[in-house]
Amino acid sequence: MSKEYKIAVVPGDGTGPEVVAEGIKVLETVADKYGFSLKFTHYPLGGDHYRATGEILSDETVAALTASDAIYLGAIGHPDVKPGILEKGILLNLRFHFDQYVNLRPVKLYEGVDTPLKDKGPEDIDFVVVRENTEGLYAGAGGFLKRGTPDEVAVQESINTRKGVERCIRYAFEYCRKRDKAKKLTLCGKTNVLTFAFDLWERTFNEVAKEYPDIETDYAHVDAICMWMVKNPEWFDVIVTDNMFGDIITDLGAMIQGGMGIAAGANINPEGLSMFEPIGGSAPKYTGKGIINPLAAISSAQLMLETLGEEKAASAIEAGVIKVLRDDIKEVAAGRMGFTTKEIGDLVVEYVQN
Ligand code: IPM
Numbered sequence: 067m068s069k070e071y072k073i074a075v076v077p078g079d080g081t082g083p084e085v086v087a088e089g090i091k092v093l094e095t096v097a098d099k100y101g102f103s104l105k106f107t108h109y110p111l112g113g114d115h116y117r118a119t120g121e122i123l124s125d126e127t128v129a130a131l132t133a134s135d136a137i138y139l140g141a142i143g144h145p146d147v148k149p150g151i152l153e154k155g156i157l158l159n160l161r162f163h164f165d166q167y168v169n170l171r172p173v174k175l176y177e178g179v180d181t182p183l184k185d186k187g188p189e190d191i192d193f194v195v196v197r198e199n200t201e202g203l204y205a206g207a208g209g210f211l212k213r214g215t216p217d218e219v220a221v222q223e224s225i226n227t228r229k230g231v232e233r234c235i236r237y238a239f240e241y242c243r244k245r246d247k248a249k250k251l252t253l254c255g256k257t258n259v260l261t262f263a264f265d266l267w268e269r270t271f272n273e274v275a276k277e278y279p280d281i282e283t284d285y286a287h288v289d290a291i292c293m294w295m296v297k298n299p300e301w302f303d304v305i306v307t308d309n310m311f312g313d314i315i316t317d318l319g320a321m322i323q324g325g326m327g328i329a330a331g332a333n334i335n336p337e338g339l340s341m342f343e344p345i346g347g348s349a350p351k352y353t354g355k356g357i358i359n360p361l362a363a364i365s366s367a368q369l370m371l372e373t374l375g376e377e378k379a380a381s382a383i384e385a386g387v388i389k390v391l392r393d394d395i396k397e398v399a400a401g402r403m404g405f406t407t408k409e410i411g412d413l414v415v416e417y418v419q420n
Pocket residue numbers: 153154157158313345
């Protein structure tokens with residue numbers, strides 16, 4: 067009997083369903099070719115479902131998702147729903163509930179893709195950001211005093227636990243070792259101002275580093291990281307950072323690798339259920355036009371197979387993505403690809419078949 071994986075699919079809002087459909091096509095193709103099977107179950111979570119039923123994310127849905135081997139998500143965010151409701155209620159809720167404490171975001175410039183960085187090419191832009199994914203400013207700690215009055219106070223605290231910081235840092239060291247490239251791990255923080263939170267990060271980083279003598283370590287403040295990512299991206303191999311800084315620098319990363327159209331991400335619980343999603347949002351203005359780039363979703367499917375241990379199938383997907391980017395696609399940006407969403411998916415399917 068071949069191995070079967072149960073994949074929970076949350077296409078979500080906007081262009082999410084369009085890109086996820088292409089990812090599923092590619093996944094089915096590699097599953098066939100590499101001798102495993104995938105059982106997809108769709109969950110209609112998102113803005114339309116919320117407006118129609120009132121459900122954001124019910125306990126029943128969470129229980130059903132728990133029975134799966136991975137979650138494949140398109141995009142969450144709806145123009146007619148107040149910002150934050152769906153993002154917090156679905157996306158962050160899933161990350162927190164399943165304790166997906168690592169947000170893994172590769173920043174890799176493929177051949178044939180334009181970067182806005184002058185004089186930089188694929189040999190210069192190839193690193194991975196390990197973003198802490200369950201704590202920091204995202205923990206939701208804080209509140210208001212005298213809201214709406216002239217004396218209003220708003221407090222939003224960054225929660226950093228030794229356990230949470232250490233497991234993320236340890237994952238980054240392990241990942242850096244397994245990746246086996248420059249074997250350099252950079253801690254991205256702000257030790258000159260955030261003298262409590264990043265003191266904990268730095269101490270933990272230095273302690274864990276002792277267990278990894280084969281990994282070179284480095285530190286940079288987050289503002290300097292933004293500068294170096296533009297000026298000298300070749301300095302980076304793996305970067306580890308907190309939730310908020312990771313959110314910000316990975317949007318910058320997505321731009322230098324060619325755009326949201328190819329920026330993939332994984333929310334990983336190494337001991338539990340992980341979730342895979344493109345970094346980009348629901349892109350309402352492109353919805354239903356068939357012009358959005360599905361490669362970010364397809365590369366997220368690649369990360370899913372890597373995490374499930376189907377390395378060969380994952381590499382086949384990457385090879386297909388590489389070929390499409392090198393030989394076919396004009397530009398990464400939606401509407402300027404020279405192909406429709408579906409045509410790009412079909413090309414990747416064709417390439418992974420052969
Ligand atoms: C991301 C997104 C989310 C985040 C939003 C939609 C809550 O920007 O995945 O990076 O801030 O983590």
